[in-house]
Amino acid sequence: MVALDCEMVAVEGNQDALARVSIVNYNGHVLMDRYVRPEKRIVDFRSWVSGVHPYHLKEENGAISFAEAKAESLRILTNKIVVGHSLNHDFKVLEFAADDEKVRDLTRFTKYKNQFGQIKSLKNLTQDLLGKKIQQGEHSSVVDAQASLGLYRLYEKDWENHVKQKAYSSARKLVEKDVQDLRKMNKFFGTQSGAKEAVSQAKKLSKKRFKKSF
Numbered sequence: 001m002v003a004l005d006c007e008m009v010a011v012e013g014n015q016d017a018l019a020r021v022s023i024v025n026y027n028g029h030v031l032m033d034r035y036v037r038p039e040k041r042i043v044d045f046r047s048w049v050s051g052v053h054p055y056h057l058k059e060e061n062g063a064i065s066f067a068e069a070k071a072e073s074l075r076i077l078t079n080k081i082v083v084g085h086s087l088n089h090d091f092k093v094l095e096f097a098a099d100d101e102k103v104r105d106l107t108r109f110t111k112y113k114n115q116f117g118q119i120k121s122l123k124n125l126t127q128d129l130l131g132k133k134i135q136q137g138e139h140s141s142v143v144d145a146q147a148s149l150g151l152y153r154l155y156e157k158d159w160e161n162h163v164k165q166k167a168y169s170s171a172r173k174l175v176e177k178d179v180q181d182l183r184k185m186n187k188f189f190g191t192q193s194g195a196k197e198a199v200s201q202a203k204k205l206s207k208k209r210f211k212k213s214f
Helices: 066-077 087-094 122-130 141-154 156-189 195-212
Strands: 002-011 015-025 030-037 042-044 082-084 103-105
Touching (some): 002 066, 002 141, 015 087, 015 141, 030 141, 066 087, 122 141
Parallel strands (some): 002 082
Antiparallel strands (some): 002 015
C-alpha cells in the first residue's frame, strides 16, 4: 500500500501537466519525490499553490523528464493499493490506468464527507480529523500524501470491510447469473450427448470466478 500526491503546472493548450510526484509507503516514508519537466511549454507555474518554481524544474537541479517520472511511478504503483485525495487528477497526469478495486480515494468514502454528503478538502479533513494544519501556503506533495495516508488509517478497518462486502456482493450477482445460465443450458441440452460435460465446465468456471474475487 502506498499514498500518492502530485503537483501540476499549467502548460500551453490550457492543460495540466505533472511537475512533482510524491509517493510514500504505509508508514509515511518517502519512496519517491521527484520534480518533473513537462513535455509542453509551461504558461503558469501556479507556485502559490503548487510550490513549484522555475528552478525546481531545471535538469541540473535534478528534475527528470516526464517519461522517466511515469516509468518510475508506475513501477511503484502497479499492483499496489493507492491512497490519496481526488486521485483521478493524479492518475490522469501520470497516465496511469489504476485498478479501481485498489484505489482508496478519500473523496469516495462516506466517513470523509460532510453531513450533506459533500466532499471535504484534504486541508479541512486533516485539520478536523488529525488536528494538523497543512497547505497554509504553497503545497507539498509529500506532506499531502502523508496526510492522506494518516486519514485512511483512521478508518482503515471499516473501509476494507466495506470493500470486501462490495466485492462479495458483486461476486454473488455474477454467480447468480451463472446459475441462471446453467439452468438454461440444462434445459437446452437435456439428455443430449455432451450435455454433462458442458454443464460441468460451466460450473467450474463459475467457481473460479467467485474465488478470483477474493
